[in-house]
Amino acid sequence: MPMLRVVLATTLALAAAAPLAQAANAPTVDDSPFLWATVNICDTTKHPDTIGIRASMPGSGNAKERMYMRFQVQYWRDSVKKWAPTDATVDSGYQAVGSAKYKRRESGWNFSLTPPPEGQTYRLRGIVSYQWRIGKKVVRSASKRTHSGHKNTQGADPKTFSAAECTITR
Structure with missing residues (x-):
């Protein structure tokens, strides 16, 4: 009988661990x-x-969820060799982009900046924060910085432009 308990306990432990292993390997x-x-x-x-x-x-397929994006601009601070947030004028706040029942949603935001002083350069990049909500509760979130390689984005200027950074010089 003790051997049966050991086999049963081992079987139950393995059965309980299987979903955890699948979840660990599942894409996020x-x-x-x-x-x-x-x-x-x-x-x-x-x-x-x-x-x-x-x-x-990406949408979750859940029609009860709503998706939101927040667009922000960061600038390169050469003095400390780090990216830094800009002021509130280059932050869109969270914008509703639609139902999560769809496979995916796209959106964008343009920021008009005061030109840099003569002879100076702004080195900029974007940060996008994503939220999936049910009502006011955030059920999932993510964040990405801008990357190149998305050649057919709506509103691109020129039409196929896609970059990780933007440099504005005067």
């Missing part, structure tokens, strides 16, 4: 190819002194 929202951010406008003739950020987020 951070691994989704639909979760990305890019700079799609950077100081062009049509958009002078402007950085545009475009982003995508």
Whole structure:
């Protein structure tokens, strides 16, 4: 009888561990190819002194969830060799982008900046924060910094522009 208990206990332990192992190997929202951010406008003739950020987020398939994105700009502080947040004028706040029942949602935000002083340069990048909510409760969240490689983003200037950073020089 003691041997039967050991076998039974081992079997139950393995059965309980299987879902945990599957969950550990399951893809997370951070691994989704639909979760990305890019700079799609950077100081062009049509958009002078402007950085545009475009982003995508995956839906969960749950029609009760709503998706939100927050677009922010960071600048490179050469004196300390670190990225730093800018002021509140380059923060979109959380923007509703639709129901999570869809496979994915895209949105974007353009920020018009005061040009740098003559002879100076702004080195900028975007940070996008994502939230999935049911009512006011955040049920999932993620964050991405801008990367290149998203060549067909809506509103890009020029049409195929996609970059990790934006440099504005005077």
